[in-house]
Amino acid sequence: MSITEDKVVRRKIRVWGIVQGVGFRPTVYRLAIERQLSGFILNNGQGVYIEIEGGLSAADSFITALKTDAPPLSRIDRVSVDSMPLQNDGEFVITSSDTVDLDSISISPDKGVCSHCMEETFTAGNRHYQYPFTNCTHCGPRYSLVRQLPYDRPWTSMADFAMCPACAEAYGNPLDRRYHAQPVSCNYCGPEIRFTDSSGNLLANRDKALMHAVAALKDGKIVAVKGIGGFHLMCDATNEEVVARLRAGKRRLRKPLAVMVNSLEMAASLAVIDPLEQEILESPERPITLLQKRLELALAESIAPGVPWLGVMLAYSPLHYLLMESLKFPLVATSANVSGMPIATRFSQVIEQLGQHIDYVLDHNRNILHACDDSVVQVAGGRRQVLRLGRGYAPLVMPLEQAVDKPLLALGVQQKNSIALARGKQMVVGPYQGDLDSLEMEASFSRHLNDIEQLFEIEPATVISDKHPHYITTRMAQDLSKERSLSHLQVQHHHAHILAVMAEHRLTGEVLGFAFDGTGYGDPSPDGKDGNTGVIWGGEVLLVDIRQAKRCHYLKPFRLIGGERAIKEPARILLGLLLEYYSLDEIKALDLPAFKGKPASWLNNLYKVWQSPGLSPLTTSMGRMIDGWASLLGLVDTVDFEGECGLRLEAAAIDAVISSHPEARFNLSSDGVIQWHRLLDWAIDQRTRKTTGHCAVILLTAIARMIGDIAHCYPNHSVVVSGGVFQNRILMNNLAMLFQSKKRSLLTSEQLPPNDGGISAGQLWHGLMSGACQD
Numbered sequence: 153m154s155i156t157e158d159k160v161v162r163r164k165i166r167v168w169g170i171v172q173g174v175g176f177r178p179t180v181y182r183l184a185i186e187r188q189l190s191g192f193i194l195n196n197g198q199g200v201y202i203e204i205e206g207g208l209s210a211a212d213s214f215i216t217a218l219k220t221d222a223p224p225l226s227r228i229d230r231v232s233v234d235s236m237p238l239q240n241d242g243e244f245v246i247t248s249s250d251t252v253d254l255d256s257i258s259i260s261p262d263k264g265v266c267s268h269c270m271e272e273t274f275t276a277g278n279r280h281y282q283y284p285f286t287n288c289t290h291c292g293p294r295y296s297l298v299r300q301l302p303y304d305r306p307w308t309s310m311a312d313f314a315m316c317p318a319c320a321e322a323y324g325n326p327l328d329r330r331y332h333a334q335p336v337s338c339n340y341c342g343p344e345i346r347f348t349d350s351s352g353n354l355l356a357n358r359d360k361a362l363m364h365a366v367a368a369l370k371d372g373k374i375v376a377v378k379g380i381g382g383f384h385l386m387c388d389a390t391n392e393e394v395v396a397r398l399r400a401g402k403r404r405l406r407k408p409l410a411v412m413v414n415s416l417e418m419a420a421s422l423a424v425i426d427p428l429e430q431e432i433l434e435s436p437e438r439p440i441t442l443l444q445k446r447l448e449l450a451l452a453e454s455i456a457p458g459v460p461w462l463g464v465m466l467a468y469s470p471l472h473y474l475l476m477e478s479l480k481f482p483l484v485a486t487s488a489n490v491s492g493m494p495i496a497t498r499f500s501q502v503i504e505q506l507g508q509h510i511d512y513v514l515d516h517n518r519n520i521l522h523a524c525d526d527s528v529v530q531v532a533g534g535r536r537q538v539l540r541l542g543r544g545y546a547p548l549v550m551p552l553e554q555a556v557d558k559p560l561l562a563l564g565v566q567q568k569n570s571i572a573l574a575r576g577k578q579m580v581v582g583p584y585q586g587d588l589d590s591l592e593m594e595a596s597f598s599r600h601l602n603d604i605e606q607l608f609e610i611e612p613a614t615v616i617s618d619k620h621p622h623y624i625t626t627r628m629a630q631d632l633s634k635e636r637s638l639s640h641l642q643v644q645h646h647h648a649h650i651l652a653v654m655a656e657h658r659l660t661g662e663v664l665g666f667a668f669d670g671t672g673y674g675d676p677s678p679d680g681k682d683g684n685t686g687v688i689w690g691g692e693v694l695l696v697d698i699r700q701a702k703r704c705h706y707l708k709p710f711r712l713i714g715g716e717r718a719i720k721e722p723a724r725i726l727l728g729l730l731l732e733y734y735s736l737d738e739i740k741a742l743d744l745p746a747f748k749g750k751p752a753s754w755l756n757n758l759y760k761v762w763q764s765p766g767l768s769p770l771t772t773s774m775g776r777m778i779d780g781w782a783s784l785l786g787l788v789d790t791v792d793f794e795g796e797c798g799l800r801l802e803a804a805a806i807d808a809v810i811s812s813h814p815e816a817r818f819n820l821s822s823d824g825v826i827q828w829h830r831l832l833d834w835a836i837d838q839r840t841r842k843t844t845g846h847c848a849v850i851l852l853t854a855i856a857r858m859i860g861d862i863a864h865c866y867p868n869h870s871v872v873v874s875g876g877v878f879q880n881r882i883l884m885n886n887l888a889m890l891f892q893s894k895k896r897s898l899l900t901s902e903q904l905p906p907n908d909g910g911i912s913a914g915q916l917w918h919g920l921m922s923g924a925c926q927d
């Protein structure tokens with residue numbers, strides 16, 4: 153290259169996105185050194201600021217490489233490049249950060265161990281050999297150990313460990329992949345594991361602790377293992393006896409348990425894995441991935457009884473790999489808490505909650521500052537669905553076009569709670585918190601709210617909640633708004649469901665939204681037809697924009713006999729459906745399996761309860777309709793976990809061959825009500841003639857067809873579906889096919905949960921776009 157071609161230039165470059173705490177500066181340093189560029193890089197409130205000086209072609213190639221060679225955990229949202237006068241600085245340096253303005257800094261979620269670190273962990277003689285906490289800038293924990301920003305070692309739970317000379321060298325060397333990796337540590341200087349019995353008596357330390365844990369698992373014992381975001385209960389997933397014991401301890405009858413494996417081969421021996429599922433399974437996020445079970449499943453029967461899916465995750469930390477190395481079987485890996493209680497992050501919590509139900513504890517001395525459950529992901533209708541946003545994905549950061557002047561905080565809802573916030577040029581969705589139904593969960597939510605406000609240094613000007621008067625989050629929002637004189641916005645549940653999908657796809661115009669879920673507090677109808685207060689929605693078709701939702705269609709209401717109790721006893725829901733159209737005598741004559749074995753007084757009593765609107769509120773819920781069908785088909789008697797009826801219906805439907813039944817469909821009446829009389833009639837008439845699977849699949853097909861029919865009437869609207877009902881794979885597969893054949897796009901959430909876990913993001917989108925964030 154001639155000198156004339158390669159004239160010397162200087163460029164200033166700004167990079168926005170996830171560029172801090174992910175090894176961005178060493179990468180930039182290497183790229184600059186390789187091209188003999190001089191200048192500097194620093195972190196600042198804008199993200200990353202770089203100046204380079206050198207040959208034009210080297211500078212251009214540097215700018216290209218910034219994007220193509222960015223470190224794996226980084227995410228570049230935007231780059232700006234400007235020319236500037238030459239400075240002749242002679243070398244390239246990493247300059248210490250400006251005072252940190254937190255507007256565009258974010259915290260990376262925890263990530264699974266990378267291949268380089270794995271190699272070191274299994275190489276004898278390496279200082280990371282058999283070290284359970286090996287990590288680098290490309291992998292390992294982040295969110296779970298940050299106390300405050302900026303993300304720097306003194307502000308993490310690694311502050312308790314002084315680096316040995318070798319680790320300090322790596323930490324300080326811009327060409328090392330551990331340069332400024334805050335959790336950097338090794339066998340000589342980092343956290344240690346310990347093995348105790350369930351009373352807390354120390355049995356072994358370090359590598360001996362590992363050997364003891366392996367032996368205990370082989371011996372059919374239950375071991376609580378401290379991971380990255382919390383403790384797991386672990387045991388041999390092929391041993392029926394120990395799995396049953398673990399279920400009793402957790403007080404979970406049938407809810408599917410996830411298993412951990414140490415290789416793709418082991419996963420493939422348990423389940424059918426398609427390429428997209430494999431990609432998810434092996435990604436650095438390492439979520440629990442729901443896969444279709446193999447029929448000849450070599451696991452204990454009670455791992456996931458009666459459902460076609462198996463939750464599988466690959467080991468994600470060196471500790472797990474070391475543990476599994478000599479085990480030739482998959483492990484149950486379920487969060488260490490009793491059903492309805494917060495996930496345990498400290499030894500004392502494990503002992504308190506589960507002491508009498510576990511045999512041993514494999515603990516370590518690095519504090520978990522923020523609990524984070526495992527994420528759960530599935531592929532439905534050909535696309536990814538995050539069912540639980542936790543370790544690996546959360547906090548989920550989404551860039552905003554415009555900075556907000558006034559921070560917003562959205563508190564989400566009661567079930568599958570998550571918190572979302574907007575500050576600077578970002579919206580952030582926090583990790584899954586669970587159902588806030590107990591005092592312990594309420595307290596845990598309160599602590600999490602404090603943590604989030606501190607961690608992100610946010611003083612919200614507006615707080616957003618659901619409209620449900622009895623949700624803890626609604627009450628908390630009211631209290632906050634009073635105490636701190638904040639404005640308080642309330643967004644209707646199903647409106648927020650649709651808004652969450654709009655947030656993910658950055659939509660602000662009017663869309664046609666199908667919000668089908670279990671239950672949510674509805675708006676009173678203007679004509680008062682469905683009662684004015686406490687209307688339980690869940691089968692709504694809404695014309696939604698940022699500000700408002702107009703209900704254009706809804707499922708014909710039916711009564712939930714005895715209110716909430718019906719959710720546990722789907723036979724009550726079935727009876728509520730039937731009583732809309734049949735007399736009690738007609739129902740008795742049907743001789744349905746759901747009512748068999750019940751005393752004669754049972755139907756009569758429930759009939760009386762049904763007649764009292766105070767005890768049996770009306771609902772339009774599609775989720776509850778599915779529950780009623782599962783009962784009609786004799787699939788579920790008592791519900792053990794939320795969504796069980798839907799899963800059982802899926803299990804029944806999965807292999808059913810379906811012939812078309814034009815009469816088995818929902819009908820739309822002129823006032824917008826979605827009528828289900830004919831569909832129910834068909835099922836009652838056909839249930840003895842057709843297989844259970846056939847009847848199950850008919851309902852799911854009818855829902856898809858109804859959505860298609862309604863969408864047909866709104867040809868110019870984007871179609872959005874959201875709510876727990878759309879976690880049903882058969883429904884999603886049907887919808888995907890239907891919309892493809894009509895050449896119409898169907899929008900759902902892929903990064904955010906379609907269930908209530910995504911609602912905080914929808915609430916936030918309303919606040920952001922309706923102007924609550926601007927001065």
Ligand SMILES: [Zn+2]
Binds near residue numbers: 266270289
């Ligand atoms: Zn690594």
Ligand SMILES: [Zn+2]
Binds near residue numbers: 315319320337339
């Ligand atoms: Zn060290």
